[in-house]
Amino acid sequence: MKVVGAALVADVSNSTPLFEELGEQAALREINHCLQEMRTQIQYLGGAFLHSKGDDVLAFFEDANAALEVAQTATQNIDAGALQVHAGLSWGSMLRLPNDLYGTPVNIASRLASLAKPREVLVCEPFLGELSTASRGTLREVDVLSLKGVSDRLKVHSYVAEDPVDLTMKFASHSAASEGSLSVVLKYEAAIRELSEGSEVSLGRAEDADLVVPQPWVSRKHATVSVMNGIVVLRDHSTLGSFVRMDEGREIVARRGSVTLIGNGAVSLGAPFAQSSESVVRYSQTRSFKESAQGQ
Structure with missing residues (x-):
């Protein structure tokens, strides 16, 4: 039947060295677990x-x-060890069968997945338009690509689970120099910590810890x-994870992984926001621009 939604293609990389290191049966167990x-x-x-x-994996979403x-x-997911996932996402009208999906969005998602680096997610412009503001904030525009089999050039956006400096493609319009000096304030109860370019705070x-959150479900070294x-x-470095809410948007879970914090928001350490308010760290960001300062 005809459906409109998102096509997800995810692929597991680095499986070949795993076979060499662990042997066939053990490597297959690791891959199947992932x-x-x-x-x-x-x-x-x-x-x-x-x-x-x-x-690889193929999935369909209405959301x-x-x-x-x-x-x-x-x-x-860093628990997968040597295995690393990369993925592509697209949006549009497709033909869905019980165990398969056909159509241009599937082809685009597959090509994006093949272009993505390990631990990277690539999405194209039609998919981006279906996202909430908070979800869009986790992505950065990387390029305008001509994909084989697709007539129109597509704007492609990226999410990378590694450090931002590990991106292999430069951001098209989000350089730090153009955005000015960034200041971040973290607050837990009466404790406040400030960050600037190149600094790090442990939670x-x-x-x-730089910011102590003394709740029993919070790990000793929970996050940075x-x-x-x-x-x-x-x-996040914990077992229970960190729950992130940006600008009152959708709750995102980081469990031994990384999340780019956009705008202002809050992080609940070790428990969803609905379960506890006792381990919530709030953050805010401000930018100062040299040009505006000179104009005053």
Whole structure:
């Protein structure tokens, strides 16, 4: 039947050296575990897992935000060891069968997945328009590409689970120099910590954390927040994860992975916002521009 929604193609890379290191049976167990985790997350967020062929996964979503969250979570998964996921997402009208999906959006998603680096998600402009403001804020425009088999040139945006400096393509219109000097303020109860370019703050239950959150479900070294090249990144190091809400948007989960913090918002360490308000760290960002300062 005809459907309109998101096509997700995710691929597991680095499987060849895993076979050489662990042997066939052990490597297959690791790969299947990684694929099963993706399948569970797809179904949990309302998507349809269609099939897995070799190392790749095809899924359909009616909600673009849920599709992006699944792709981001998969690329953030460092428990997979040497295995790394890269993914492509597209949006449009497709033909859906019980265990397959056909149409131009599927082809675009597949090509984007093949272009993505390990731990990177690439999406094209039609998909971007279906996202919430908070979800769009986690992406950066990287290029305008001509994809084989697609007549129109497409604007492509990227999410990278690695540090922002590891991007292999330069951001098209988001250089730190053009955006001015960035200042970030983190606040937990009466404690306040400020960050500027090149600095990092640790969050956790340990007394030597830069910002101490003394709740039993918070890990001793739960997360870090850093500013690099004008981009604010939260890295979760915990078992229970960090729950991020940007500008009152959709709640994003980081579990031993990274999330780019956009605008103002809050991070709940170790528990969803609905379950606890006792471990919520609020953050705000301000930028100063040299040009505006000279004009005063």
